[in-house]
Amino acid sequence: MELEGDEPVRVRVRVHPRARHYRLSVSVAGEPILSVPPKGRPRDAQAFLQKQKHWLEVRLHRRPRPVPFVNGATIPLRGSNHIITGTGKLRGQVSLLYEGETGRILVPGGEKHMARRLTDWLKEQALSDLKDRSDVHASRLGVRIGKISIRGQSSRWGSCSSAGNLSYNWRLVLAPPHVLDYVAAHEVAHICEMNHSKAFWEKVIQTLPDMERGRAWLKSNGGELMGYGVIPA
Numbered sequence: 001m002e003l004e005g006d007e008p009v010r011v012r013v014r015v016h017p018r019a020r021h022y023r024l025s026v027s028v029a030g031e032p033i034l035s036v037p038p039k040g041r042p043r044d045a046q047a048f049l050q051k052q053k054h055w056l057e058v059r060l061h062r063r064p065r066p067v068p069f070v071n072g073a074t075i076p077l078r079g080s081n082h083i084i085t086g087t088g089k090l091r092g093q094v095s096l097l098y099e100g101e102t103g104r105i106l107v108p109g110g111e112k113h114m115a116r117r118l119t120d121w122l123k124e125q126a127l128s129d130l131k132d133r134s135d136v137h138a139s140r141l142g143v144r145i146g147k148i149s150i151r152g153q154s155s156r157w158g159s160c161s162s163a164g165n166l167s168y169n170w171r172l173v174l175a176p177p178h179v180l181d182y183v184a185a186h187e188v189a190h191i192c193e194m195n196h197s198k199a200f201w202e203k204v205i206q207t208l209p210d211m212e213r214g215r216a217w218l219k220s221n222g223g224e225l226m227g228y229g230v231i232p233a
Contacts, residue, residue, distance in 0.1 A: 009060065011049065015040070022048040024056065027155035030063025030226065032056060064227030069115040075228055077105065077125075079176030086114060094121035119170075119229055123150045126173035126180075133184035134166060140207040143191040154226070157218065158183050160190035171225045175217070182214025 011024075011032040019037040022045060026032055036045055049056075067073060071086040082096070082103040092108035094117060107118050127150045138145045146165035153159075158168045166187050172180045185208035193200035204211050 009056070013045065024049065024052045025155075026056070026059045026063065027226075030060065030223075031154055032060070033155070064224050064230075066230040067228045069118045069229050071111060071114065075105075076174045076225075077103070077122075078129075078173065079179075084114070084118065086111065094118060115229065122173055122229075123170040126150050126168065126170040129173055129177070129180055130166075130168045130184055133181050134188055137185045137188040137207045138191070141188060141192060141203060143188065145188065145191070152229075157222065158187040160187045160194070162194065164191045171228060174225050174228060175221075178210075179214045179217050182208060182211050182218065185211060 009032060011034050013034045013036060015038060016023075016035045017038060019035050019040075021037065022040065023035040024032065025035070034045060034049065067075060069075070069084060071084060073084045074081050075084060076082070077096075080103060082105045085097075085104045085106050087106050087108045089108045090110075094108070095106045097104045097106055105118065105121075107114050107121075109117055127148065130150070131148055134145055134148060144164060146161070146163050149165070149167045150170045151167055152171075153167075153169045156169065157172060158166065160166055168183065168187070172183055185204050189200055189203035189207065192203045208214075
């Protein structure tokens with residue numbers, strides 16, 4: 001569809017088996033998503049989009065600014081800004097260097113592979129941090145965790161399956177530690193309660209009494225994190 005003064009916007013259409021109505025949303029990464037019922041018709045979907053045109057314009061203007069992983073870019077790591085710095089060396093591992101209060105993430109290899117190498121390293125860091133915190137919360141709640149995986153979801157920070165398998169967004173390692181801790185507590189609590197009932201939130205508070213601190217930060221700032229590592233269109 002076309003928005004006023006802008007290039008055409010691509011809307012991803014997703015058929016939702018339990019949907020009874022059309023629903024337009026924008027993921028935390030800024031992607032418009034139209035959920036349609038199983039028997040939805042293209043003509044009706046287009047009409048619905050036109051009615052939601054102004055709402056979509058407002059939401060898209062709020063989407064995160066893309067910050068590609070290139071030499072010299074500044075990104076947060078556990079809540080503190082670091083400068084991406086290419087070492088120029090063909091081999092080696094990603095490492096950290098601190099010069100006073102300035103942190104640098106040293107990335108070997110050429111520019112062509114910098115984004116991939118840094119993303120892989122950030123995923124490893126995220127997995128380590130999230131595994132540690134998930135284990136802590138599982139112990140407090142007396143539950144057993146299945147597998148833990150790290151992904152690059154565009155619309156959620158974490159998920160929990162009925163088998164107790166946890167999936168987290170790697171960009172959580174960019175946030176302050178208490179934010180990552182909140183998401184870990186949230187997902188582990190779902191092993192006890194697979195919903196967002198009062199009983200569920202009581203479990204979250206049981207393992208993380210100051211959960212509101214991380215929840216509030218994520219609500220206010222989470223969208224910006226989704227722009228990191230994204231290549232501008």
